[in-house]
Amino acid sequence: MRETPAGPLVYAGLVVISALVLLPLGWTVLASLTPEAQIARFPPRVLPEDITFEHYREIRRQLPLARQFLNTLIFAGGVTLLSLLFDSMAAYALARLDFPGKRVVFGLVLALLMIPPQVTLVPLYEIMSGLDWINTYHGLILPRAASAFGIFFLRQFFLTIPRDLDDAARIDGASHLRIYARIVVPISAPAVLTLGLFHFMYNWNDLLWPLVFTTDPSMHTLPAGLALFMGKHVVQYGLLMAGAVLTLLPVVLAFVLVQRRFVEGIATTGIR
């Protein structure tokens, strides 16, 4: 039964699974602390012989970390906030309102979910440079301010909220804006938070988008800066891995902080 306490077998299974899942990440962290010449060894070993912080020091020396951190925060944070607002509005309309064209709009959203970004890159660049939006924060943020995934995701959640709630509010004379802002979104807070986390992490980690739409190094985001250690012939694995850990830290931290609210939270509203 699902509430029976777990036996040792379950724990053993979970420990093995977690270890396997965390293996590549653990390797990344260890590689970031290993002298470059020891990262590749034969026979392969888990633990390095020497530990060094040289890669981290080198990154600090070579990159304007603070600036890139701020850029990433502005980009990922801006996209997240705007996109949560726009996605939730659109999802509200698709989940709670009946109107002509609803199926078409939803079909469009579903279709756009599937577009590989490579399809639109070249024409999009033309549009962006026509608008003179290359190298600007709004150029980085606005095209991502609505996401088909976000709309789809939130719509699924909004559908599960009992309609009686807004019907009651309607009878009390509440407008849709009010129902959206005061009932549907607050009830779905965990879902919104989850999506926020997702938008944030996706954009925080994204490499291609900020690199393609900025040409000015002072606009580079953290992953874009770190990519510079991946040379044509020489890959500086230690620096790259140290950079990966630095990029990861805030994300993992953010996740650990909201994790509780977020997993338990979805559980209480939840999609079915």
Add this chain to the structure above:
Amino acid sequence: MRMRRGTFTSIVLVLTTALALSGCTAGGDAAVRLTFWNGFTGPDRPVLEELVATFNRTHPGVRVEMNVMPWDVLFQKIPAAYNAGRGPDLTAFDTVRVAMYASRGYLGSVDDWYTDNTATSAALHRQATEATSFEGRRYGLPFTFTPTLLFYNRKLFREAGLDPDRPPATWPEWQDHALRLTKFTEGNDTPSQFGLAIPDHQSVQIWPILLWGNGGDILSADHEQPAVGEPAAVEAVRTWAGLIATRKVSPIGLSGPEADKLFETGKAAMEIVGPWMTSGFTKAGVDYGVAMVPAGPKRQVTIAAGTTLALAATADAATRRAAGEFFEFWTSPETQQRWSAGTGFPTVRTDVEPQNAQAATFDRHAEAAIVLMPGVPEYQKIYTEIFEPAIQRVEHGEASAEEAMSRAAEQIRPLLPR
């Protein structure tokens, strides 16, 4: 979302401030601005940045604004930007791509710079400048140019009873050494040590060297016919792919960085690579020697690895003049010497002997270096998408050398001008 109002307001404030800041970039002076994109990431970047800073300091009329990014990003950005009419004034990229970009109309001819600077252009490596040509016009100048050479592990040579001061000089010696340096442990059919590391993708092109040594090639000399199906090419592929597949002298399917790692860890005893690896190998404590690629039955040559500095087709007169100043700066003996000292690359000039000892070794063999398929706009397809997969098929035993190479020849034929 239950975010506290205060938090929200402060985030919005930070964002709007940042947006406002982004609007006001530093006002420019009268200098001509040259945007310059390239992929000199990794350890080369600091050296290049320092040189560009020097140029900007010494040339008040011109300001080079450089944007370094990984090569794969650069190759995605170049078409997007030039198609939108917003390409950079200067770009540096693999010389094999010159013809492709020139044929798309992205690049402008720099023939006038060559005629205006006869002394400098005469001093540049001839193969390197010729490789920047497409349909009779030159579209850039050599930014870097180097032969690749045979690196061998002296310690592993000694262990195998080979003289570390006598690297293999001919194919029979090379093959014999490779076999003797390939070691198996009991009851294991995968070698514990490989004689060679020959990459077949994402690397400096090694297989053409093997074809050339046997008197073969991928294309005919005039680039009008495929030559890869000819007996000389097929025989070279059969010989080396056989050594790799059945005698296991090299792992199958290596990329360049993987081959480097194998050499670096002492798991492979020999590798053909460029000067960029020397500092990494030294740091890893590898006791290595560098020698010319052993002579094949027909020729002793190696492949040239190089990048080209190209000018945008849209450049106006002022930009062209400014670019000319940068060209002059870059090819000057002082800059070349500094670049060579910082990166281990030989210089692009024939009259400047690098002070860096490692670079000097490479410089000595520059004349024996051949540029792969200069001026062929369909290089990418011919080499990466037809030739390399054909080699991989032979290595994996999917096809015989004859089948794979004659099929490759048929696939290449329609891509060539007749």
Add this chain to the structure above:
Amino acid sequence: MTSRPGRRGRASRTLTAYAFLAPSLAVIGLFTVWPLILAAGSSVRAARPGSGEWVGADNYVAVLNSEEFRNALGNTAVYVVLATPVTVACALGLALLLNRKLAGRTFFRAAVFVPAVVSLGVTAISWRFLLSPEIGLVTHWLHRLGIPAGNGIRDPDLGLAYLAVVHVWRNVGFYAVMYLAGLNTIPRTYYESAHLDGANAWQRFRHITWPLLGNTTAFVSILAVVTAVQAFDHVFVMTGGGPYSSTETLVYLLYRKGFEDLEFGYAATLGWIVLLMVFALSLAQNLYFSRRVVGY
């Protein structure tokens, strides 16, 4: 509902709905649909940009007939079939495990979820190292355990399978969280009464959990298929589509044509084909699930 809204009510509700949709539609329209239309434009023109000659459906015929397309289509199909069911099944299994009362539950939940939030482009580099046949830790261990690892990530027969493993690793935690959420919406009373009726664990899963998770499964499956079709980052880093195109997926082919060969016409055409295909696929999935899902 009893009162049927009048014409004016309907008009105002339509207006409200589109007002809610407007910001998203504007953003999506300008930055996704418009570039797509431009791409469609170049898919009916000659391959090289600038020449602009109208070729109609020629590009579509050429793409559909090309060997490269068929190879990539086959690889993508194999990849989706390998990756999707395993991802969804593992996610459900993990969710069932993690839904129990556990010491350290937060840790375990976080552990399986973390791969979904780290950059795949970077972790794929680590994976490539781990799966190297010569110096890789994972292949080394597999070898010790007597499990044939082939030529590691460079094996033409196993390449797609290794990529699928990384795909599962990357995505399973995210879907497990979706399932966890779904599990928590099932009223406990259902299980209690089933228990009283003497149903065993399998029967309870079969007759309560599985049917009531129908919506979650639908949602997760659609997303999982879409994610698998779009797989790119780790393919790019780990195999580059090789050896000899044995791991080249449709999206990778698209990238190669557009940015390596500069054949935008081909790339745009392929983009549209992929788009239509996946759209049809998820419509079919949607239909299938909406017919199956039990109302409750």
